[in-house]
Amino acid sequence: MTDAFEQQHQVLLTASPLQRVGAFALATLAKVDHPGQLTAERFTTVTGTMTRHLLATADVAKAADAGGFWLSASYMLWPNSKINPTARGKQSPAGRRELIMQWRAVPDPADWPGAPCAYCDRPACKWFGKVDIPLGASSEHRNTTAPGHEGTPLCYPCVACLWAFPYGAQLSGGRATAIHSWDDVFLAPVTRLAVQRTLAAAQAPPNKTKPGPYARELAALSAVRAYGQRLHSGVELIVLSNSNKEQFLRTQEMSQPIAQWLRSTVTEPNRRTGYQALVAAQATKAVPGEAFLAKRAFGDSTAILFRTTANLLDRFSAKGAIPVEAMGLAPLVYSYCIEVLNMDEKDVARIQDLARRLATLLGQDSRRGPFTTFMRANAKGGNLYGWFRSQSVEWLLKTRPDKMQRTLLPVEDYRLLFDDDRAWPHRRLLVFAVMEALVEDNWQPKGSTEELEDIADVAANLADDDNE
Template sequence: MTDVLDQQHQVLLTPSPLQRVGAFALASLARVSHPDQLTADSFTAAVATMTRHLLATADVAKAADLGGFWLGASYMLWPNSKINPTARGKQSPAQRRELITEWRALPDPAVWPAAPCAYCDRPACKWFGKVDIPLGVSVEHRNTTAPGHEGTPLCYPCVASLWAFPYGASLSGGRAAAIHSWDDAFLAPMTRLAVKRTLAKAQAPPVKTKGDPPWYARELAVLEAVRSYDQRIHCGVELIVLSNSNKEQLLRVQEMGQPIAEWLRSTTARTDRRAGYRTLVAAQASKDASGEAFLAKRAFDDPAAVLHRTTAYLLGRVSAKRVLPAEVSGLAPLVYSYCIEVLNMDEKDVARIKDLAARLAALLGQDSRPGPFGGFMRANAKGGDLYGWFRSQSVQWLLKTRPAGMPRTLLPVEEYRLLFDDERAWSHRRLLVFAVMEALVEAGWQPKGSAEEIEDIADVAESLADEETN
């Protein structure tokens, strides 16, 4: 029995993301870096700290009052629990404290169910339901379980980890948002920071917020966490948003894949990628969301859109400034690395596209008028005839003077396949547009012509930018 009792004070990491976040939150409350370092005494002390926070609400009349943070959070986290019963207004502070203490205490071994913990397979200490398990089924509704079951069996360390989960999350707008990863080295400092912020918020005077939060604020928080990390990220990063309230039951999980998470981190860690990051961010902005917020959103649900939107932004700059933007050169390390590391383009394919872009820049650069460059962009638009454009320009490539060392064929078979037969043909075309602009900027080419011709190239750029935005 001694060994079984000892297990009720030992935290193990399980396959449950909520339990894992909570386990690291317990470690943070105990001021150790990993759940493995929790002793029986430090575990008990961490649970006692959480209970003390709840007991502090016994003297609070309403959640909006000073000190009512955990009372307010409890309606979203632990509805109908001992901290917020229907009859709370009729209870004395002493009665509230007694109920809270009883709720959070280790049950007497005499009443433990003869069942293993659903999370870690060690002996469970009690049957639990929605009050303690986010989005679990109420213990009053058990018509789908075997006779004698009164909920989900959990051991004390696992249910304590679930109690600790909100410390490792951001609590706002009636929802809890947490960052999770299977990379423990990343999860530990992220949870530690979340615990620090939650404790500070719990102690601060209540603040009433007006209006909706900024667009994609939770996704942006993940992006900022990833970019602030100083080690390689080995797994994807999940954003978990949930509500366990009686008014709204919600669970939304989004994953930022490991390749893009590590690439975003590299935009801080690598000098050659820092310079263009601000331009990349500016390229993602919309009228509703900031550039970084939209970059965060696309990092979760549409990584290819980051490349497409960046190209559209540069074409929009052509429209606004009537020149090829110098920012293209600073963006090059970001764009090419993104295509290879995030979009999983083969390095040889990227090199072929750059070689093709060099030939196109040599061809287009022989004419200072903006028309030929505008024709290339127009052919690249949806509905444009890029193949027909290449067919006509291949003749010009043969007739005009070519730079030394460049082949006679403008569009070899391999490059043709990348632009027209590959499943990522659209992304390859967008990369080609970027690479052509880069090559022209490096060559010092700028469109020169009449006002009407400049206006025509601007109109083409605007149409392409609008196309990528919609």
């Protein structure tokens, strides 16, 4: 075989996430661990397998009929292709099969465009457009390309990877959802599982079950926590539709630090024991906790800390005591602040020391009122500096144990809470640390119903602040 022919049967990984997911899907279909292990023979076999899956739809009248999985998916993936032409209803099964075979065949080298592949720079075998490239420009749009070009030049292995992409994705709700990472060692098993699920779905009756909230993000979180090795890159969640009715693309990224931290909630015992409490803290009436944790892991990373703190206050207002789970959550919260929010370990230690002093100060009063006043001062619009100024005298003259620091709020701590770029997360961490210290001291507050209502108002205000 010539070098050019060999290149048209050899898969290379490129800078395209869709092509990469497709490459690992091809490897799975060929029963090898990595795209680089695909020989020319295996590559030919696996592309033939994908073609046979499409050919099986030739005898299907409608996409909703049994065996119509890939016909149904084709309207979202490959609109106006040979599998779903406008005149399909008038074609015979044999005619449909012939068109599909033509579509998926390796182009004759005599017809190659003489241009490099847009993905891997090897000789392209054809010009391609939207029919084969998800969200690509139509090859009919000549004004989007240079004169003489009829779309995007791709080699056969790269376009085959794009054809394989949906095997490595979840196809539901008119959209394809794929998990991608630049960490190949992680991408391989995640794609392998996706291929297995897609092949199973292609053989099963249509599933009309409505997914739960943030189901896509939750699936990615589950994949990260189930992974058995260290993650060396972030995790992308890609959701797209290439249909004529809806051109849609949304990408979200779970950064490497948070992905690795989520893994640690499985591998490290002191974090594993608090994970369910963390999950419960993220929940709302409408969204389960783990689903919201997944959503926040792809969004504002500080929201996980903020929501955990607000949840403890919510439960305090409901029961009149700080939940004992605050102590179990501590290893998770402090590690999250250091490893994900990039707080300096020494700064976290300073906040913990300050929280110990505040717990000593607040814990000497069995009423809930002073605690509520501190929390209200720590909310947006509150005067936390004024609160510290008034309490510093109390600390110096009456409350401070001999073994504790003389100054309630040293200059270094003041800077963390008021002058630092992370001042607001530092304040939220202080709220958590104070509650943890009060639980550790077995503080059992007493007070009126009105004081509990005040705590509920503070918790609501904190939640409102976090949603701004």
